[in-house]
Amino acid sequence: MSRPSRNYPAELRERAVRLVAEVRSDHPTEWAAICSVAGKLGIGTAETLRKWVRQAEVDAGTTPGTGTAESAELRRPRAEVRELKRANEILRAASIFFAAELDRPRRSS
Template structure:
C-alpha cells in the first residue's frame, strides 16, 4: 500500500511551468541535471529529483519516452478502485447467498 504525503502535491500549473523552464534554460547549463536543480531552486520545489520526475512524465505523456502516461495511470487507479468495490459487493452477495441457502435447508416448524 502506498503512503500518503503529509503535504499536498504541487499544483499541475507549477509542474508544467517547471517542465517548460527546464526546456527553455537547459542550454544555459552544463547538464540537464544542473538545469533541473536550478529550476527546483527557483520555484521552491523540494529537489531537482522532483523536477526530473516531472520532466520524464511530461516526455512520457507527449509520447517521446516509453512508459505509462498520466492518463493510463489514472485509469488504472480508477479500475483498481472499481475492482475492489466489486470484490466487496461479491463477498456480501456470497455471504447472503450462503445464509439464505442455509435457511432453505433448515426444517421449519409448523404451528
C-alpha cells in the same frame, strides 16, 4: 518515516517543466538544471521535478512509456473491478448467512 505528500497545482508543474527545458543549456547537466529550478520554485525535492519532466517527455511522445491519459484509463476499470470484487464478497457472506438460517430447525411456539 516518510514525508507527507504535497499536491502541487498543475500550473506550477507545467511552468517548472518548461523552465527546466529553457535553462537546460545553461547548466552542465540536466540534473543541475532540475535542482536549480526546484530550488527557485520551492518544489520540495528535485526528484519530484525530475519525475514531472520524465512524465512530460512521455506525454509528448519523445520518450516511451505510459502517458498520463493512458494511466487514467487503466485506473478506472481497475477501481471498478476492486469494487465489484468487494461487492461479491459481501454477497457471498450474506448468502452463507441466509443459507445457515434456512437450514436451522424451527422451534414451534
